Amino acid sequence: MIVRITGTGSMLPAKQVTNLEISQIVDTSDEWIRERTGIGARYLSTGETVASLATGACEKALEMAGRTAEEVDLILVASCSSEMLLPCSACQVQANIGARRAVAFDLNAACSGFMFALNTAYAYLQAGIYKTALIAGSEVLSKIMDWEDRGTCVLFGDGAGAVVLEADASTNAGRGLIGFVQYSDGSKGEALVCESRALHNPYYSEESKNTYVQMDGREIFKFAARQVPVTIEEVLQKTAIPKEEISYFVLHQANARIIEAIAKRLDMGLEKFPLNLDQVGNMSSASLPVLLDKLQREGRLDRGMKLVLSGFGAGLTYGACVLEW
Ligand code: COA
Numbered sequence: 294m295i296v297r298i299t300g301t302g303s304m305l306p307a308k309q310v311t312n313l314e315i316s317q318i319v320d321t322s323d324e325w326i327r328e329r330t331g332i333g334a335r336y337l338s339t340g341e342t343v344a345s346l347a348t349g350a351c352e353k354a355l356e357m358a359g360r361t362a363e364e365v366d367l368i369l370v371a372s373c374s375s376e377m378l379l380p381c382s383a384c385q386v387q388a389n390i391g392a393r394r395a396v397a398f399d400l401n402a403a404c405s406g407f408m409f410a411l412n413t414a415y416a417y418l419q420a421g422i423y424k425t426a427l428i429a430g431s432e433v434l435s436k437i438m439d440w441e442d443r444g445t446c447v448l449f450g451d452g453a454g455a456v457v458l459e460a461d462a463s464t465n466a467g468r469g470l471i472g473f474v475q476y477s478d479g480s481k482g483e484a485l486v487c488e489s490r491a492l493h494n495p496y497y498s499e500e501s502k503n504t505y506v507q508m509d510g511r512e513i514f515k516f517a518a519r520q521v522p523v524t525i526e527e528v529l530q531k532t533a534i535p536k537e538e539i540s541y542f543v544l545h546q547a548n549a550r551i552i553e554a555i556a557k558r559l560d561m562g563l564e565k566f567p568l569n570l571d572q573v574g575n576m577s578s579a580s581l582p583v584l585l586d587k588l589q590r591e592g593r594l595d596r597g598m599k600l601v602l603s604g605f606g607a608g609l610t611y612g613a614c615v616l617e618w
Contacts, residue, residue, distance in 0.1 A: 294418065294419055294421060294460050294461075294462060295460070295461045295462070295463075295466035295467065295468065295469040296415050296418045296419055296458060296459070296460050296461070296469045296470050297458070297459060297461055297466060297467065297468075297469030297470065297616070297617075297618075298456045298457065298458055298469075298470075298585075298616070298618070299357075299358040299359075299360070299457050299458070299459045299461075300353075300354040300355060300356070300357035300358025300359075300360070300456065300457035301353075301354050301357060301454070301455070301456050301457075301582065301585050301586035301589045301590075302349070302350045302351060302352065302353025302354035302355070302356070302357060302454070302455045302456075302586055303350050303353065303452065303453060303454040303455070303579075303582065303583040303586040303587070304341075304346045304347075304348075304349030304350045304353070304452065304453050304454075305336040305346075305451075305452040305453075305573065305583070306336040306337060306338045306339060306341045306346070306451050306452065307336075307339060307341070308336060308337055308338075308339045309334050309335070309336050309337075309572075310334060310335060310336070310337050311323070311333065311334045312326045312327065312332070312333060312334065312447070315446070315447050318440060318446075319440070319441065319442075319443040319446060319447065320443055321443045321447055326447050329548075329550070330447075330448060330548045330549060330550070330570070331548060331549025331550065331552075331568065331570055331571060332447070332448065332548075332549075332570050332571065332574045332575070333571040333572065334571070334572055334573075334574070335449065335450025335451075335572075335573055335574030335576075336450050336451050336452055336573060336574075337435045337450065337451055338433045338435055338436070338451045341433065341451065342376050342433060343370070343372050343374060343375045343376055343382045343431045343432065343433050343453070344370075344375075344376070344377070344382045344385035344386060344389065344431075345389075346431045346432075346433070346451070346452060346453035346579075347370050347372075347382055347383075347385075347386050347429040347431035347453045347455065348385070348386050348389040348390060349453065350429055350431065350453040350454050350455035350582070350586075351368070351386055351390055351427050351429055351455045352390060353455070353586075354427065354455040354456055354457045354586075355390070355427065355457060357457070357589075358457035358459070360425060360457055360459075362390040362391045362392040362393075362395075363391070363392065363393060363394060364394075364425050365390075365392040365394065365395045365425050365426070365427050365457075366394060366395055366396070366423035366424055366425050366426065367395055367396055367397075367414060367417060367423045367425075367426040367427070368383045368386055368387050368392060368395045368396070368397035368398075368426070368427045368428075368429075369383060369397075369398065369399070369400055369410040369413060369414055369426065369427070369428045369429070370382040370383040370386060370397075370398075370399050370400070370410075370428075370429045370430075370431055371399070371400050371401070371402065371406030371407045371409065371410040371428070371429065371430045371431075371578040372399060372401065372406065372430070372431050372432055372578055373401050373403045373406065373432065373434075373437075373487070373577060373578065373607070374432045374433050374434050374436055374437050374577070375399065376433065376436070381397070381398055381399040382399055382431060383397035383398050383399050383429075384397045384398075386427075386429065392427070395427070400413065402477075402578075402606075402608060402610045403485070403577060403578070403606040403607035403608055403610060404545050404547065404575070404577045404578060404580065404604055404605060404606025404607065404610075405475070405545070405578075405604035405605055405606050405608065405610035405611055405612055406430055406577070406578030406604070406606075407428065407429075407430030407454070407578045407579070407580075407581045407582050407604060408473075408475065408545075408581060408602060408603070408604030408612045408613070408614065409475055409604070409610065409612060410428045410429075410430070410578075411428050411456070411458065411470075411473075411602070411614065412473045412475055412612065412614060414426040414428050414458050415458065415470050415473070415614075418458060418459070418460040419460075421460070423460075424459065424460045425457065425458075425459050425460075426457070426458040426459075427455060427456075427457055427458075428455060428456050428458060428582075429453055429454065429455035429582065430453065430454055430455075430576075430577070430578030430579040430580070430581065430582050430583075431452075431453035431454075431578070431579055432449075432451060432452065432453070432576050432577045432578055432579050433451045434449040434450065434451060434506075434575075434576070434577055435449070435450075435451050437487050437504070437505055437506050438505060438506055439503075439505035439506065439507075442505070442507075444508065444510060445505075445506050445507070445508050445510075448547075448548075448574060448575050449506075449574055449575050449576070449577070450573050450574030450575065450576050451576065451579075452573060452576045452579045452583055453579050453582075453583070454579050454580075454581065454582025454583035454584075454585065454586050455582055455586075456582055456585065458470075467596065467597060467617045467618075468616075468617040469616060469617060470614060470615075470616045471532045471534065471614075471615045471616055471617060472528060472531050472532040472614065472615055473528060473612060473613065473614035473615075474524060474527050474528045474531060474612055474613055474614075475610075475611070475612030475613075476524070476610070476611055476612060477608050477609065477610045478608065478609045478610075479608065479609075481512070481516065481609045482607070482608060482609065483509075484508065484509045484512040484513055484516070484607075484609065485506070485507075485508045485509070485513055485606065485607035485609075486506070486507050486508075486607070487504065487505065487506045487507070487607075488502045488503060488504055489502075489504065490502070490504060513547075513606075514548065514550075514551060516605070516609060517547065517548075517551045517555070517605050517611075518551055518554040518555060518558070520605065520611055521544070521551075521555050521603055521605055521611060521613075522555050522558035522559050524603065524605075524611055524612065524613045525542065525555075525559060525601055525603055525613045526559070527613075528601065528613040528614060528615055529601070529615065532615045534599060534615055536559060536561060538599050539561075539565065539599050539600065539601050539615075540565065540598040540599060540600060541565055541566070541567055541588065541593075541594075541598070541600050541601075542555075542556070542559070542561065542565055542566050542600075542601045542603065543567060543581060543584055543585055543588070543600055543601065543602045543603070544566060544581075544602075544603050544604075545575075545580050545581060545603065545604045545605055545606065546568065546569060546570040546573070546574075546575060546576070546580040546581075546584060547570075547575045547580075547605070547606070548570070548575070549568060549570060549571075552566050552568065553566075567584060567587075567588055567593075569583065569584050569587055577606065578604075580604075581602055581604055585602070594618045595618065596618055597617060597618065598617070598618045599615065599616070599617050599618075600615070600616055600617075600618060601613055601614070601615055602614050602616070
């Protein structure tokens with residue numbers, strides 16, 4: 294069974310905030326942020342939610358795929374910043390778009406969330422269990438940022454991206470998603486954390502907690518620069534595709550310097566590593582599908598092109614897949 298992406302969509306909040314504007318909130322500068330990260334601006338929610346952004350992205354992806362919401366069997370929303378603990382964002386999306394037949398649930402693997410959700414949906418479709426899936430990565434990270442911590446709040450942005458993934462038995466379907474690898478290393482989890490609210494019940498009360506993102510930036514930088522190239526080489530070897538055949542390496546947009554380090558280790562030209570973090574910052578699970586949608590809508594993806602997608606982040610989690618567009 295061929296399983297391929299047939300539509301992409303994205304939705305960003307209405308408000309874009311430049312580095313200059315951020316420098317009026319915390320002690321930083323456009324120069325520092327650009328030099329260290331490649332980020333020039335990001336979108337921040339002024340009321341948009343994980344569910345509303347995911348809904349917008351999913352509607353656009355369905356439209357591109359030429360599918361109706363009623364045709365969707367499975368909705369997965371990857372997020373680490375949902376405003377609702379219950380119900381999950383995927384069920385809210387299901388209700389918003391009217392996908393009555395779909396089973397819907399969320400998946401949290403931080404910045405690898407979309408990658409892992411895509412792989413999960415692929416496994417369902419490959420097994421013949423479902424035929425049409427909607428997969429979104431959606432974040433309102435500004436809600437979990439400490440706006441007094443210049444080491445983190447300048448890096449992240451809000452937004453959502455989505456794809457339609459379909460099982461296709463036709464002869465001209467191409468190869469679609471060819472293979473993936475994915476890993477978790479919980480022993481290094483303390484490098485990037487965000488605690489939930491403290492436990493208070495009739496029998497136990499915790500101290501109040503820091504419920505904002507706390508990060509060891511250098512540790513994350515080293516992990517990504519070291520581990521991602523190894524993971525990409527592994528998926529290429531597993532799928533027997535030479536790296537020279539890859540048109541684009543679509544990587545999680547955390548930091549332009551991380552991406553440069555990965556390109557160097559893979560010995561591939563930077564022109565094969567598209568970037569959008571200059572405009573959107575790090576949107577965690579939304580990064581990959583938003584960039585994919587941008588490439589598609591700019592006409593840069595042709596049928597038959599081979600792509601590598603790779604995500605990495607808190608957990609620690611990381612993975613990569615190879616697909617034919
Ligand atoms: N503006 C100005 N100065 C800042 C700053 C900011 N926004 N943030 C930190 N600094 C300062 C620090 O306080 C420190 O000052 P000091 O030397 O006086 O103590 C100095 O800059 C260097 O800090 P450091 O943390 O060593 O900088 P760095 O070169 O490692 O860059 C990151 C910091 C966060 C940009 C970098 O480590 C990084 O991108 N890591 C990966 C993070 C990531 O991508 N996370 C998400 C993964 S999904």
